[in-house]
Every structure is written in structure tokens, then in C-alpha cells.
Amino acid sequence: MTHPVYLDNAATTPVDQRVLEAMLPHLGARRGNPSSLHSSGAVARQAVEDARESVASLLGASLEETSFTSGGTESDNLAVLGLARAASPEKRHAVVSRVEHAAVRESARYLVSEGFEVSWVGVDADGLVDPAEFADSLRPDTALAAVVWANNEVGTVEPMQELARLCAERNIPLHADAVQAAGRLSLDLEQVPVATLALSGHKLYGPQGVGALYVRKGVALKPVVFGGGQERGLRSGTENVAGIVGLGEAARLAVEEIEERLSHETSLRDRILAGVAELAEVRVNGHPKERLSNNVHLTVEGVEAEGLVLFLDALGYEIGSGSACASGGHKASPVLLAMGRSERQAFSAVRITVGKDNTVEEIEGFLEAFSTAVARLREVSPLYAS
Amino acid sequence: MADRYRPQVIEHLVRPRHVGELSDPSGAGESGDAACGDVALFAVKIEDNVLTEVRYKVYGCAACIAAGSALAELVSGDHLLAAARVSKADLESSLGGPLPPGKEHALTLVLDALHKAFEDHLNRETGQMLLEGYGGAKTNGTKSVVAAMSGGVDSAVSALLLKEAGYEVATVTFRLHDGEKGSRSCCSPDTVLFARDTAHRMGLPHFTLNLKELFNRRVMQDFVGSYKEGRTPNPCVACNAHVKFHAAAFLADDLGFDYVATGHYARVAEGPTLARPVDEKKDQTYVLWPVPKELLERTIFPLGEYRKTEVRAIAEERGLAVAYTPESQDICFIPDGDYRRFVRNKVSAEPGDVVDPGGKVLGRHGGVVDFTVGQRRGLGVSAPTPLYVTEVRPQTNQVVVGRRRDLEVREVRVRGMNWFLDPGEARLVQVRYNSAPVPCEVERGDGEWVARFSEPVVGVAPGQSAVFYTGDRVVGGGVVARRGS
Numbered sequence: 001m002t003h004p005v006y007l008d009n010a011a012t013t014p015v016d017q018r019v020l021e022a023m024l025p026h027l028g029a030r031r032g033n034p035s036s037l038h039s040s041g042a043v044a045r046q047a048v049e050d051a052r053e054s055v056a057s058l059l060g061a062s063l064e065e066t067s068f069t070s071g072g073t074e075s076d077n078l079a080v081l082g083l084a085r086a087a088s089p090e091k092r093h094a095v096v097s098r099v100e101h102a103a104v105r106e107s108a109r110y111l112v113s114e115g116f117e118v119s120w121v122g123v124d125a126d127g128l129v130d131p132a133e134f135a136d137s138l139r140p141d142t143a144l145a146a147v148v149w150a151n152n153e154v155g156t157v158e159p160m161q162e163l164a165r166l167c168a169e170r171n172i173p174l175h176a177d178a179v180q181a182a183g184r185l186s187l188d189l190e191q192v193p194v195a196t197l198a199l200s201g202h203k204l205y206g207p208q209g210v211g212a213l214y215v216r217k218g219v220a221l222k223p224v225v226f227g228g229g230q231e232r233g234l235r236s237g238t239e240n241v242a243g244i245v246g247l248g249e250a251a252r253l254a255v256e257e258i259e260e261r262l263s264h265e266t267s268l269r270d271r272i273l274a275g276v277a278e279l280a281e282v283r284v285n286g287h288p289k290e291r292l293s294n295n296v297h298l299t300v301e302g303v304e305a306e307g308l309v310l311f312l313d314a315l316g317y318e319i320g321s322g323s324a325c326a327s328g329g330h331k332a333s334p335v336l337l338a339m340g341r342s343e344r345q346a347f348s349a350v351r352i353t354v355g356k357d358n359t360v361e362e363i364e365g366f367l368e369a370f371s372t373a374v375a376r377l378r379e380v381s382p383l384y385a386s
Numbered sequence: 387m388a389d390r391y392r393p394q395v396i397e398h399l400v401r402p403r404h405v406g407e408l409s410d411p412s413g414a415g416e417s418g419d420a421a422c423g424d425v426a427l428f429a430v431k432i433e434d435n436v437l438t439e440v441r442y443k444v445y446g447c448a449a450c451i452a453a454g455s456a457l458a459e460l461v462s463g464d465h466l467l468a469a470a471r472v473s474k475a476d477l478e479s480s481l482g483g484p485l486p487p488g489k490e491h492a493l494t495l496v497l498d499a500l501h502k503a504f505e506d507h508l509n510r511e512t513g514q515m516l517l518e519g520y521g522g523a524k525t526n527g528t529k530s531v532v533a534a535m536s537g538g539v540d541s542a543v544s545a546l547l548l549k550e551a552g553y554e555v556a557t558v559t560f561r562l563h564d565g566e567k568g569s570r571s572c573c574s575p576d577t578v579l580f581a582r583d584t585a586h587r588m589g590l591p592h593f594t595l596n597l598k599e600l601f602n603r604r605v606m607q608d609f610v611g612s613y614k615e616g617r618t619p620n621p622c623v624a625c626n627a628h629v630k631f632h633a634a635a636f637l638a639d640d641l642g643f644d645y646v647a648t649g650h651y652a653r654v655a656e657g658p659t660l661a662r663p664v665d666e667k668k669d670q671t672y673v674l675w676p677v678p679k680e681l682l683e684r685t686i687f688p689l690g691e692y693r694k695t696e697v698r699a700i701a702e703e704r705g706l707a708v709a710y711t712p713e714s715q716d717i718c719f720i721p722d723g724d725y726r727r728f729v730r731n732k733v734s735a736e737p738g739d740v741v742d743p744g745g746k747v748l749g750r751h752g753g754v755v756d757f758t759v760g761q762r763r764g765l766g767v768s769a770p771t772p773l774y775v776t777e778v779r780p781q782t783n784q785v786v787v788g789r790r791r792d793l794e795v796r797e798v799r800v801r802g803m804n805w806f807l808d809p810g811e812a813r814l815v816q817v818r819y820n821s822a823p824v825p826c827e828v829e830r831g832d833g834e835w836v837a838r839f840s841e842p843v844v845g846v847a848p849g850q851s852a853v854f855y856t857g858d859r860v861v862g863g864g865v866v867a868r869r870g871s
Contacts, residue, residue: 307446310391310399382426
């Protein structure tokens, strides 16, 4: 086992060797701009279109419905702002869940400055959006709705099929942030009629700095970046060819290996869940069943997340924390607060996310280190009575 | 990588030193607030002013845990004076250098918990002494002084001047009441923290003493009671008489120090007695008269020789942040200055009659606590010439009003004397803060002293101080008694 052991795959995944190899030629000798007429341009264009086909096939989408962006955040911004601005002027309302990634949440908050009213839909203690409450928030003047398909923090998978149908019935476009879901869940867009969907390269073993946005045929979307009219005018700017090729290869591998990855991740995840269940006052956040195959999210009573993450880092295990402590008070995760957790519980939350390359041995090592770190930090903590 | 921790922080996080609690500590302190996300506890065992054992616990970010460990390691085995001098900068260098931006609060958090443990220890040591009263100086003939620090510019410069004059200086800030700005909020600046920072920047040890109970009993209750009894209180006088100097002296005794000092503008002259300072406008001898002689004997007022403008200039020149602090409030425990509301919240007030000197009813008032002698506003009675409160009679719930000349008196009766010099030396008497002293003759009466003025004097209110001077020296002082009582 080599250290550090990486267990923060929801933050970013390592680039798959095959992805890297597919990308390398485009970072080296090849030099074409996909918009150029000459042969080098044609090579670059072909590479981008091949990648588009792979990504479209991951989503069960058509090529025209698949555009490349600089990543998940851009895709989310483009969808939320683009849908809102394309809506007819009397539609000035948006419905957004309280557990969105910041890319959606902050875009929606920005819409308020453009005169929109936002209804924030809550979740239950497991992080699930209640379809009935969601339906109640939808109004005749609703321009768009947005729900994260699988939560990036606690891993809860939302009832997207039902939510998307509620929207489709009312002719309201629904944006799904599928950055964590892509490559882990079957995203059957025929069964789940979302209007737009965001994904990111570096969450599925592709490179950072590239993502995609699915826009269902017939859905109107205004661009937020202006220029040469690339990506059918939706996202101007010379294509990140190497990144797009990497994303394409990552999507192709995801389609090919999804079952194998799922069963591997699930078994590692369940081993962690079983291991931490033996520790006192360690609580699992998120839905017990409707959750991502790679996500374990814990509240460790009496210990603040930052110390625990850095302690484990010193022992050679890399995990994620939800909230950061800074001067002038902490910022507790809005997701955990929406799930009814206290601020203190939010400060004590850590996220362990496995990936396809983690091994059973690594997980066993992690569990031992985790138990040591928790015990040591609890000795220091005045808020934990053993 | 400015936002990353240094290896020393991680080292303390993974192998924290001195973790735990003490079963029988000399003092224990807690700072922070679970709701704010950080809590630090320190417990100390102190024998002969040496920290023989230190234990800590922290709930908070990695910086807080590491800072607690580093601080415990730094002060363990130290003399109390050395430990009380450990600054945020010292702590930071023991952690390998500055913490990442936004993590500096970790230093404040753990230092505050340690200092609260010291405070707990000192309160145990001095608490009983304070209740019993001052027993006299114990001097060793050293140049050592406990300097009271309020967080303002005067007391800070005072401590600095002593240090520069070669004294061994320990600073102390008193917790007097809960009305200090920001003292209830974990995330806002606190007077005590500011004073500690100032002391540490000057390289001086800093202590705190919790005198809230004493202050409440001897100053605040007296303040409220005065209004109820128709007297005009002077809380600074009460504090100097019973609280501030005594507490500083007890700490000095505990540390084996000889002197105490404050940032008052006054001088100690031979006798000992008080003498007016160089800066006449800032003269505070009027409120210092009740300081017991045996305490004054060991008191230093470094600012007696300076003007306020010079004091600010010194603070600026030495780079003290206090150089720019505003002038302090009249009454420290009533920050908004609305003392009527303060008194009203503490006592019940019954409406009564407003009468003229002959007893004729002119109107009604809402309660005697709203009135002091000499008051012109809010009488609720209209008259062709301005009316003043000339007397407050709590027994009959009456407020007497009259013309300005009805306020004139030719003598006052003074009680509760504190004489520094022979009463026969008194030539002048001052009956209000910032009023000119007037010539007088002093005569001993029955359980009191009578000061006769050569000319009528206006604005003498029962409860205020009457301070006797000869030239610029204070002969003694006392409290003006009620008319006819």
C-alpha cells in the first residue's frame, strides 16, 4: 500500500492512465484549432466531435444536445442563468433545492439581482427533496427549477424521475447538476425528462477544467459567454481540445466499466460504513439506501472536521471536510443545515469518497487510522465525554 | 501556500502536549463558545508562583488544538510572571511562524483560556483579602509595580513609562461589570483582550481580576441607592475608595511587588498626600481623595508629570494602538450615558409632589430618583424665572424647586473623612468635579466637619465629594451631607 491513500474522489478523481494517453497528443505536436479550415484544424475538429459522441452516449443524448464547457461550475451557471434569461418576461420565479452545490446555489442567488424570486425547497433529515413540497413550489410564472441529482456532500440521490416529470407536466425546464452522478448512476434522459444537465470531467477520471452541458432539444437557453459562436453559439471560445478529448475518453470508459466500478465502490463504501459503525457517536449523514456508491459522510461527535482531516493526512489518508473554520466565525455547510443538523454537527462532518482504484487493503488501513485519529482528538476535546 | 499550516502546527495536532484536566487545579479557565465553534480549557497548578502543572483541552480547528499544545508547552514550569508575558507573537513563533489568514483567533482563544485560569487562581488568592479589607503594605524595597490597565491610552502609557524608568512591571485589568462593550460576544473585540494585547506588545505580563461582585456591592449599589436617597453619587470616588487600589495592592502582595500604579492624572506629594498634576485640565485629585493613606504610600501616578497631549504623543511614538482610543465615558458601567434609565431599571419610583421652598405644591413628578440638586431640566413646572432642584426629600417623596439663589449655600457639612494632612491646613474646598476650589474655613463639628465659604457657593449637592486643598496639595476629603440631616 502506498501513501497517501486518496479517499476524496468526490473532490476530484485521479486522471485515468488511458485518459492521459488519449490527451497527450493534443498537448504535444497536434496544433489545430477546430474552427480552422486546414488539415490540422480538421484533425482537432474530429477529435472534439468524437469526444462529443462519447459524452452523448454516456447520457443517451444526441450530439446536438451535448456541449462542452470549462467544467461543472460553468455548466451549472450557464444552465441556471441561461434558462432564466431565455424564459418569457413574465416568468420571474425559480425553484431551487436547499442542497445544491454552490455553483447552482450562487447562480440562483444571483438571479435575485435580476429581479427573480427564488423558492428554496427543503429536504428531509436524509437530504431528500419531497416531491409534494417541490410540486407545491412550482407556479405558472416559474421560469426554471434546479435540483442536484446526487448530492456532492452527503451523497443522497434525489428522486429525479419524479421531479423531472412534475416539471415536464408543467412545461417548466428542470436543471440537474449531475456532476457526482455521472458515471455512477444510469442517467436515462428518456425516462428522466430534465431540460439541462451538468457534468464535469474531473469527477469521472477525466481532467480538470472541462465539463459538459446537456440541453434537451427544443429547450431555449441564452449564452453567458460571447465570442466566436463555438458550441452552436452556446459557449463561445476556442475548444479545450485536449481536455475535451480527455472527457470523451473518460465518458467512454465510464460507459464500458460502470457496472464493475459500481460493485467495487459499493463494497468498499459498505466496508467503511460497517467499520465506522463500531465507533461511538459517529453518525452517517445522507440517505441509507438512496446514496452514491462511493460516498460515506460522517458527523464525528466532539471533534472538529479540520483537525480530523489534517490528522488523517499526517497518517497518510486523504479525506474531505464539509465546513471550514475562519475568523469571524465558521461557515457551516448549508446542505447539513438544510438537513436539520446543528452548526456544531456540521463543523464535525467529514466526507470519505472511494474510487475505482482504491483497494480493500487501503480501506482497512484507513479504518484503523480513522479510529486512532478520532480517539486522540476526542482526548483533546472538552466537548466529548468518553 | 500561505493558507496551509506549517509542519509545527501539524506536529502539535498529531502529538498534542499536556492534554487533559487537573483534579485539584489552582485555577481553571475557559474561553470561546461551542456555538462559535471553538472552546479552550486550561487548568494550572501554581506553587510559589510557579506553574508546576499545565493541562489543556480544545474543541476547534487544527490551529486551536496546536496553539493550545504549544502554549501549554511554553508555560509549563514557568514563573507566573513569565507565563503571563507570553504573547500571541511568542506563541506564533513557537508554531513556526504566522498562522494562515483567518486562523489568528486560535492564539487569542488559548491565551485567553490560560489567562482565565490565572484569573481564577488570583481570585482564589485575593478574593478573601478583598472582602476582609486592606491590611497594609508589605514592601521589599524593590522597584516593582503592578500597573492597572483599562485598555485606554493613559494607563498603557503609564505602564510603559514605569517600564522605561526601570521598574519591573506587571499589568492588571479588572473585570468590573458586564457592561463592557463586546464582552458578551465571542467574535467581537473585548476590552480585556485589547488591554492584554497592549501589555504584551510592551513586553509586560498581564493579569485579570474579577471584581464584579465587589464593584457591584461597593459602587453600583451605592450609585443606585444614592438616587433613591436624594444624593448625587460619584461612582469613581466609590471605586477608588474600595475597589481599584485595593485590588492592585493585593495583586502586588501576591506577586511580591512593592508598588501599584494607575493612569490617573495626579501626583503623590510628601505626607503622603495627593497633589494636583502638571496637566490641570485633566486633574483627577478630586476623585482620588478616598484612597487610604497606607495605599497612597505605595502608589505611583506616572502621568502626574505629563500633559495629555504628551501622553498621546508618547503612545504614537512607541506605536501603541491605544494612542487612538477615545476618551473614556463618565460612568464606565453605563456606556450609553443614560443613567436615569439605568437607575429606573434597578429601583421602583413613586410619583410625588414638586414643591417650592415654602412647601407649596407646584406640580407632580414621576419619582425622586429622576432628580438631583441643581438640576434645571425636566421639572415639569413652568415659572417666569428658571427653576432649579434645591433639595430632594425621599422621606416625603418631594422635590423642592427654587430660584438660583436658593441653591446658594455658605457652608457644607462633610462626613466620611479621609485626611492626609492636618485638617487645619485646609484653605480651599472643591465641591464638584472640574469646578474651581473656593476659599473656606474648616471646623470640626459633631461627627462631621463644617466648611464655611467666604462667599456663597452654588451647586453643592449631597453625595458629592468635598475635597480640601492647600495650594496644589490635597489635605483631605469627605462626602457632602444632606441639609438638615
